[in-house]
Amino acid sequence: MRFLLEIDMTDPAFGDNAAAELGRILRYWAGNLHHYPLSPGTRETVYDSAYREVGHWAVTPPAGEQGTAPATAH
Template identity: 65%
Template sequence: MKFLLEVTMDDAALTRDPAGELGRILRYWGGHLHHYALRPGDGSPVYDSEYREVGRWRVEDQAE
């Protein structure tokens, strides 16, 4: 399996403070790990601090 996190960096909040926004995204996602089995097919949208969708995370089989 592999875990993939994709975030579009040209979003307004990410352009203003990329390290701060990415840190917030990672903290928020990490705090919600217990909601997921983390099996292939699991995933969810990723939002910036203004609650706009800026990416997605997912778990895939290595074969994909």
Template identity: 65%
Template sequence: MRFHLEIDLSALPQPHDAELGRILRYWAGNLSHYDLSVETSESIRDSAYEEVGSWRVTA
């Protein structure tokens, strides 16, 4: 299995590093709520709830 995280940095509000850090902390903390043994995916949203990327688990 592989975990893929894709974020469009140009879609993030300024400063990019603060928002990217928030996204990474949020998803790292929430991964325990997902069954990572099956293929799955979900969109990633910034603090303004705008879609800025996605993550997925693939075989």
């Protein structure tokens, strides 16, 4: 399996403080991953400090394997 994190750093929240905003996002999700099943298909939206959608993370099968339908934990 693979864990993919994609963040759009062109969002205005990043501005001149991209390292701080990205650090906040990484700390938040690192601390909350235990709430999610880390199995192929698990996916969640990522928000910036102003709660605007800036990306997502997903667990996918290894490259070359067929995936399952995305699932979101709540």
